Amino acid sequence: MPWITRGLRDGIVTTRYPRRPDGYGDGFRAAVRVLRSGTTDPAAGTRGAAGALARLCPTGAIVEDTDGVHLDRGRCIVCGACVAARPDRFAFVSEVETAALSRHMLVAPESDDEALARLRADLADRTRALRRSIHIRHVDAGSDGAEEWEVAALTNPVYDVARLGIFFTASPRHADLLLVTGVATAGMAEPLRRTYEAMPDPKIVLAAGTDSVSGGLVHPTYATRGSVAGVLPVDVWVPGSPPSPFSLLHGILLAMGLLPERSDRLDTRVVGQPAQDDPLTGRDRQ
Amino acid sequence: MTTATTQGVDPDVLAEAVAAQIADGGRFAGLTASALAGGATAIDALVAGRAGLVRLRAQLPASHRTYPSLTPLVPAAAWYEREIHDLFGLVPVGHPRLDPLVLPLADSGSVRPRPGSPDDPGEIQPDHAALPPHVRGHGLFTLPYGPVRSGVFETVEYLLETFGEDIPHLHTRVHHKHRGIERRFGDLALADGVLLAERVEGTVSVAHASALCQAVEAIAGVEPPQPAQLLRVAHAELERIAHHLDSMVRHSEGAGQAVAFARLTTHKEKVLRLRARLCGSRFGRGVIVPGGASGPPLCPVDDFLGDLAHLSRSIASDVGALMATPSFLDRLRSTGIVSPEVAAAHGALGPVGRGSDLAEDVRVSRPYGAYRVLDVDPAPASATGDALARQQVRVHEIEASVHLVEQALHQLKGSKGPWRVEGAWTAADGSALGWAEAPQGELLYLVTMEGGRLVRVKPRTASFHNLALFSSAFRGDIFTDFAFIEASFGLSIAGVAG
Incomplete structure (x- = not known):
């Protein structure tokens, strides 16, 4: 008979997303973002060094063109090779609303x-x-x-x-x-x-x-x-x-057409800053 | 420290040489091939003996496409020789049933991928006509289960040969999701090769990255600093906890234990979140780099240990209740028996081996990294050989893994590193074996490097080795036992199909 009471033990653990924001984001690396994306790399300077940022990526997700630096999330495996080499240009973000329609x-x-x-x-x-x-x-x-x-x-x-x-x-x-x-x-x-x-x-x-x-x-x-x-x-x-x-x-x-591309209902922050409210990764209620 | 030794052997007597090593108390640990320069092929047989791993290397010149099969003397080599036939086109003469395993191709005129070779094979289209036809007979039929299966599973096709409800025999087809991953290693720089290793079996990324890095470190003769070794252990053991919980989740789901399922699957989610807190990835990816670890834990160790202790008490309580629930145990007891004789003859690995009286745990028998200084407490072997025995091994290992994480992180507390071997040490040439005790059992990496690049990487997964034993577990079992037997093996198809 222990299972009935056991099932009630921790109360409700279910996220309220998408109706309410969810605080799960503490240190969780969901994607990589380009910092100062509109600017080309000043460290590259001359044409000869162009593409230095692109070469950081094992899957070719970093694209450098005349508009600046872009990161193709469809290619990115979130390994962080770029973040480790150039923390001034790339950062992990806990932005888990990553899906897109195209x-x-x-x-x-x-x-x-x-x-x-x-x-x-x-x-x-x-x-x-x-x-x-x-x-x-x-x-x-x-x-x-x-x-x-x-x-x-x-x-x-x-x-x-x-x-x-x-x-x-x-x-x-x-x-x-x-x-x-x-x-x-x-x-x-x-x-x-x-x-x-x-x-x-x-x-x-x-x-x-x-x-x-x-x-x-x-x-x-x-x-x-x-x-x-x-x-x-x-x-x-x-x-x-x-x-x-x-x-x-x-x-x-x-x-299902129930949510836009960015609802901002999940915490988006540069990884490394603490989450405010996270019932699961924080201490359990018991 | 126990290491691996290499011996050259003539291909004509390779089978006898391996059989002699096994008669001497060795365990058959795998068979693989590598393309060498000029069209020659090296065949490596691995035997785990008391003094460590022995690698018997036989070289076949380009003019030779056949060698005497090992399988008649060493039945456990059957799947390995099928894989070598698929990838290299070599024919082991005397093999009882050389059906395609990972890449079905016509026998003559096919281009083979030949991992290790610098030549690009181009796109290869699998030829399903090369697969054997289904078995037919009076009252007997073959029930194909897969490759697209009911539920969220990896792609695999089981062919159940049956008269009705009993499963007298089954065949396993894994070739659908063959990704040719061994050849991909040859395209990548070392650091990226480690990222690829994490994706050979995505649920056991840490074990794969560790085994590859240990092989590379052995080639260069370097040893990662102690803090990095401890961090590797912490991540590897968290991976084991998650993996064993996954097996229990699938058992409780199959047995209709709704509350146990809900509780255990929540615990598994919490373990993945704890792992993400420690390193940013729910699967421990990016932690292990050649020569060490990527950096210190991302969260305060004391908070982490407090939450882990709390979670492990919850897990122990729920698992304890589950293992005392008769309607659950009834489904596991005497289900999917792998007899100790069968397990020993095959050299079964991990929880499958330990449930069938094979106690070997690489963390103890060939300790690596920080396991040399930590108290491992391996699970005791059981001779029952059923799904319940395998489950009891996992119950023990979850608890032991929590203690290992605690030991490792306590020693790491306040550590300022260093986290990796400095300097340009990765340019060494050579070939070496790396290993790790993955949640499914012993994982081996056979690595050859030239000029700082990975020329040939062969991951020998416990999933590959143990899945060959899967059909032996169906003796007197019926359809409804299938889910339990599969979950109790706890294997990853990605690691089998390659």
Whole structure:
């Protein structure tokens, strides 16, 4: 009989996101941000040294052009090689609302409002029927295994996505959203396509994790084909290596049309400053 | 300190040489190949003996595409020879069933990736016609389970050969998610190679990064400073706690223990958050760098230890209650038995081995890093061999891991470093083995460096070694036992498919 009282022991541990902000951000590195992005690198000085910042990145996520320095979050694996080498230009941020509706937005979040509005309207058209509840089919197209842990975490009491009408389903016949993890391998292209074809319309594809967005560090090899966008039409892009459960949840809510790209309902700060309120990583209530 | 020794062997007598080492009390620990200059291939057999790891190296000239198979004398080599056949096109003569494992290709005329070779193989398209057809017979059918499975799982295909409810035999197909990751190491600089190692098996990033770095450090003959060694242990043990909790979460989910599932999965989330507090990553990524660690803990050690102690009491209480719940234990007891004889013949690793009377733990038998100075308290072996025995090993190890984290961080308190070996030491050439006791068991890294670059990296995961044993665990078990047997093995398919 111990389980009944045990279930009540810690009270409510569930996050109130997205209705309320969540304080989980203490030291958690969700992404990398370019500091002073509009300026080219003064340390580079002459043309000969241009590209020095770009060379810091093992996945080619740092782009230097005439506008300045950009970081492609769709390629970034949050390893921090750039932060370690140039803390004056790059910083970790705990900004876990990283999902976007277009691949381009992962490079330049604020650009091209018109195209974004079109994308959003198109998605909203297709997902009108899914606003109250959505069923997800997950497929691993070549992940490292960590993405599955983070996807599975969405059903734990902390994130408890069932409270938002989000459910995982075994059959693609019952699925509205195809959540794909991992780099697209040659061997998974066909199973992935067949799963997609088995889903009823309207259907949405969410690329979860840097590997599925761009191929990440694993691509290219003889067995990988890079982004899952090469196999399926992707609607929502969630970078991260692996993406945290909050990032995944943000992507799913974006797909359902329930949240904008930036709700500021999750703490965004440069990592290293303390969180104010965090019931889980702080001391438990017991 | 126990180390690895290398012996040259003629390929014609490699099988006999390995069998002799095993007859002498050794454990078969793996078989791998590497492409050498000029089209030659080296075959490395690894045996863990009392005096450390022995590496038997046989060289096949470019003109030779065959060698006598090890499998008739050493059955545990079966999967390794299938992998070598897939990746190098070598044919082990006398192998009982040379089906494709990680990369199905037609026998003749196929380009093979040949890891270690500088030639780019280009894109290789798997050829599913090379896979054997499904078994058919009177009243017998094959039930394919996968590659897209029900639930949030990694991609794998199990072919259950069955008459109805019993599972007399099953085949495992992992090739769908083969990423060719061994070849990718050859493209990367050393520091980036460590990042790739973290992604070979993403749930055990720390073990992979440690094993690779230890091999590289052995090649250069350097030893990371003690604070970095202690930090590596702390992260490795937190990884073990998270991994073992994941196995328990899946057990309690399968058994319909809703409260236990909710509690344990919350504990797992808390462990991941604790790890993120210590280093910024929920999976301990970026902590381990060649020659040490990336830097000091990101949070005050005292606060961390207080929260860990609190969490570990909660975990112990819930796990204790679960292991006293008859409706839970009934599902595990006598389920998925791996007999001690089968386990010993295969050289089963980690909790699978320890649940079947093989006590070996690399942290004790070949201690590395700070394990040489810390009190490890390995889990005692049990001879029952069922899913329950494997679970009891994990219960013990969670508690022991908490103590190791506490020991390591207590010694680290107030440490100002140094955190890594300084200087340009990574340019050394050579080949070495690195190892770690990952949550699934012994992890080996066979590394060759030339001019500061990783020429050949072969991760030999416990997942690969143990998954070959998976079908042996189905003796008299039925469909509904499947989830428990799979969870009790606790393996990562990414680490098998490569």
